[in-house]
C-alpha cells in the first residue's frame with residue numbers, strides 16, 4: 300500500500316495536541332494515534348470539506364456567479380471539459396487491454412493508435428455495478444479487481460486488466476453504489492487495498508454488523524452504544540441546522556463507518572469533493588455516478604415511470620423528460636426556485652454529504668435498521684427512528700428527504716414534484732432497474748459498450764435472471780425513455796434455460812434492431828451482461844444478510860473475479876479476446892471495418908441471437924463452475940444452512956478425487 304508524506308499527518312497531530320483551541324472534540328492519545336494510522340496508507344481522495352466541519356450543511360455566501368439549475372439537453376461544461384482529458388487518458392490502457400486480449404487476426408492496439416486523432420472513433424466504455432446489498436458490493440468488487448491493471452495478476456494471460464483504466468464511466472446503484480462510493484472516498488484505492496484495510500480501521504470489516512458497529516480498538520468507538528450515540532449526535536447537528544431528517548441519515552452514517560476510511564465515517568466528506576481530487580480532476584480515473592429514483596408525494600408505488608436521478612461529482616439531476624435538469628452538487632441545499640437562488644438568498648454547502656448520497660441510493664436498506672436492528676438498537680437511535688416512522692408512516696420508511704427540493708418550480712409543466720419543497724428520493728433499484736444503466740444509455744454520452752455487472756437476487760436462491768435488463772428495455776420504449784434505446788432481452792425463463800445468466804452474454808450485437816433502415820439513427824451501447832454465477836464460491840447470500848466474516852468477503856470477491864475473467868480464461872481461453880471484441884464492436888461498425896474472424900466467432904458464442912426458450916423452469920440451482928476453491932468452501936453457512944454446507948463439502952470432495 301502507499302505511504303503518505305509526513306507533512307500530511309501533521310495537522311492531525313496538532314489537532315490532538317490542542318483540541319480545545321481548535322474546537323475539535325477532545326480525544327485520548329490512542330484516538331490520536333488511530334487517526335494517524337487512518338491517515339496512513341489507504342489515502343483519502345474525497346475530502347472532508349463540508350463548511351460546517353461536521354455532518355450538517357451550512358449557509359455560505361454564494362459565489363460571484365450564483366449557482367443555477369441547467370436543462371439536461373447537453374452535458375455539463377465540467378463533464379465536457381473533463382471528457383476531453385479522460386478520453387485521451389484511456390488510449391494507452393485501452394491499447395494495453397487489447398494487446399493482452401490478443402485478437403490474433405486483428406491489431407486492435409494499432410487500430411486505436413491510428414484513430415487516436417479522432418476520439419469519436421475510439422471506443423467509449425462504461426461499467427455499471429448493480430444493487431443487491433453486500434453481495435453486490437463484493438461481486439462487483441471482484442469485477443473491478445479483475446478490470447484494474449493495478450491488481451496483481453490482472454494483466455497475466457486470461458485477464459482483463461486495464462479495462463477499468465480504459466473506461467470513461469463507472470456507475471453504481473445501491474450496494475453497487477457502496478462499492479463505487481467507497482473506491483472514490485478512499486483515493487481510488489485498489490480492491491485488495493480496500494479489502495485488506497489496515498490496522499485500526501473498520502474499512503470493509505463486514506464481519507461486524509452495521510447494527511453492532513465496528514469494534515476495532517484503534518477507533519474511539521468502544522461499544523455499540525457509543526457508536527450509535529456518535530451517529531445520533533452527527534444527525535442531530537443536521538437537524539439543529541434546520542434540515543429535515545429521514546432514516547436514511549442514520550443509515551448513511553452507519554454505512555460510512557464501513558466504507559470511508561476516516562474517523563467516525565468521515566462526517567464532513569462531501570460527494571462534490573471528488574471533483575477537486577487530483578486523480579479525478581486530472582481524468583486519471585473514470586467518472587463515478589450513483590443512481591436513485593424519485594417518489595412522488597404520498598405515493599408508495601414505484602413504477603418504471605418514476606424519474607431516475609444521477610449523482611456525479613459536479614451535479615445531481617435527471618435526463619428524464621419530467622425534471623430534465625441538473626443542479627450543481629456542491630450547492631444542493633440552497634433554496635433554488637425555478638432554477639435560481641433568490642436575489643437576497645444565501646447558498647448552502649455540505650448537503651451532498653458523502654454517506655448521505657450512498658445512503659440515498661440504497662435507502663431500501665433502511666429496513667436493516669428498522670427490522671434486523673430494531674431490538675438491538677439503543678434508545679438514543681430507536682427513539683428518533685420511531686418518531687420518524689410515526690410521522691412518515693410505514694410506507695415511507697425507505698425514503699431520503701432532499702429538502703429543499705433543488706427542482707422546486709423547475710419545469711413545472713412536466714416535473715411532478717415542481718410544487719413540493721421536498722424531493723423524495725429512494726433506492727435506485729426500486730423501479731427494478733437494478734443495474735445503473737440509465738446514465739450510460741443517454742445518447743448524449745455516446746457510450747459504446749457497458750459492462751453490466753448483475754448481482755440482483757431475482758431467483759429463489761438470489762441469482763439474477765435478467766429482470767434488471769428487461770426493466771431498462773421496457774422503460775426505453777415508453778415516453779419516459781426520452782430518446783434512449785435499449786437492446787431487446789428475453790424473458791426470465793430464456794435467461795435460465797439458455798444459460799444467459801451463467802456466462803457473459805452480449806445484447807444488441809446486431810444494430811439493425813435499432814436503425815429501422817434509418818442510417819443516422821442513434822445506436823445504443825452494446826450491453827455485456829456479466830451475471831453473478833458461482834465459479835469458486837456460493838456468493839448468492841441474501842440481500843439483507845448483514846454480516847460477512849473476512850473469509851466470506853474474500854471468497855465472494857474471488858468469485859466475482861472469476862466471473863469477470865471466466866476463471867482467468869480457464870473456461871474459455873478466448874474470453875479476454877471476446878470482451879475486447881465487444882469493446883470494439885460499435886467502433887468497427889462506425890468505421891466500416893471488416894469484423895475480424897476472431898470477433899465473429901466470439902459474437903456467435905456470446906451474443907444473444909433472438910432465440911427464446913420460455914419453458915417453465917423449476918428451482919434454479921447452479922453448480923460452481925470451477926468447483927469450490929479452498930476460500931469458497933470456507934464460506935460460513937448462513938441462510939443457505941446445512942444444505943449449502945453439504946453441497947460445498949461434496950463438491951470439494953469431488954475435486955479432490
Ligand SMILES: *[C@@H]1O[C@H](CO)[C@@H](O)[C@H](O)[C@H]1NC(C)=O
Pocket residue numbers: 301342343344486
Ligand atoms: C492518492 O493516491 C495517489 C496514488 O495513486 C497518491 O499519489 C496521492 O498522494 C494520494 N492522494 C492523497 C490525497 O492521499
Ligand SMILES: *[C@@H]1O[C@H](CO)[C@@H](O)[C@H](O)[C@H]1NC(C)=O
Pocket residue numbers: 401403456
Ligand atoms: C495469441 O493467440 C494466438 C492464436 O489464438 C496464439 O497462437 C498466440 O500464442 C497468442 N499469443 C499470446 C501472446 O498469447
Ligand SMILES: *[C@@H]1O[C@H](CO)[C@@H](O)[C@H](O)[C@H]1NC(C)=O
Pocket residue numbers: 417419420889890
Ligand atoms: C471522426 O470520425 C467520425 C466517425 O467516423 C467522422 O464522422 C468524422 O468526420 C471524423 N472527424 C474528423 C475530424 O476526421
Ligand SMILES: *[C@@H]1O[C@H](CO)[C@@H](O)[C@H](O)[C@H]1NC(C)=O
Pocket residue numbers: 358541633634644645646647703
Ligand atoms: C431556505 O428557505 C427556508 C424556508 O423557506 C428557510 O428556513 C431557510 O433559512 C432558507 N435557507 C437559506 C440559506 O436561505
Ligand SMILES: *[C@@H]1O[C@H](CO)[C@@H](O)[C@H](O)[C@H]1NC(C)=O
Pocket residue numbers: 756757758759764766791792795916
Ligand atoms: C425472475 O425474477 C423475478 C424478480 O426479479 C421473479 O419475480 C421471477 O419469478 C423470476 N423468474 C424466474 C423464472 O426466475
Ligand SMILES: *[C@@H]1O[C@H](CO)[C@@H](O)[C@H](O)[C@H]1NC(C)=O
Pocket residue numbers: 602603604777778779
Ligand atoms: C408509464 O407511462 C406510459 C406512457 O408513456 C403509460 O402508457 C404507462 O401505463 C405508464 N406505466 C405505469 C406503470 O405507470
Ligand SMILES: *[C@@H]1O[C@H](CO)[C@@H](O)[C@H](O)[C@H]1NC(C)=O
Pocket residue numbers: 451452453857860861866867869925
Ligand atoms: C484468477 O486470478 C485471481 C487473481 O490472481 C485469483 O484470485 C483467482 O483465484 C484466479 N482464479 C482461478 C480459477 O485460477
Ligand SMILES: *[C@@H]1O[C@H](CO)[C@@H](O)[C@H](O)[C@H]1NC(C)=O
Pocket residue numbers: 797908909910
Ligand atoms: C442462436 O443461439 C442458439 C443457442 O442460444 C443456438 O442453438 C442457435 O444455433 C443460434 N442460431 C444461430 C442462427 O446462430
Ligand SMILES: *[C@@H]1O[C@H](CO)[C@@H](O)[C@H](O)[C@H]1NC(C)=O
Pocket residue numbers: 759760761837839840841919920921937938939942943946
Ligand atoms: C445459494 O445457491 C445454492 C445453489 O442454488 C443454494 O443451494 C443455496 O441455498 C443458496 N444460498 C442462499 C443463501 O440462497
Ligand SMILES: CC(=O)N[C@H]1CO[C@H](CO)[C@@H](O)[C@@H]1O
Pocket residue numbers: 619620621623713781782
Ligand atoms: C430525444 C428527446 O425526446 N428529447 C426530449 C427529452 O425531454 C426534453 C424535456 O421534455 C425534451 O425537450 C427533449 O426534446
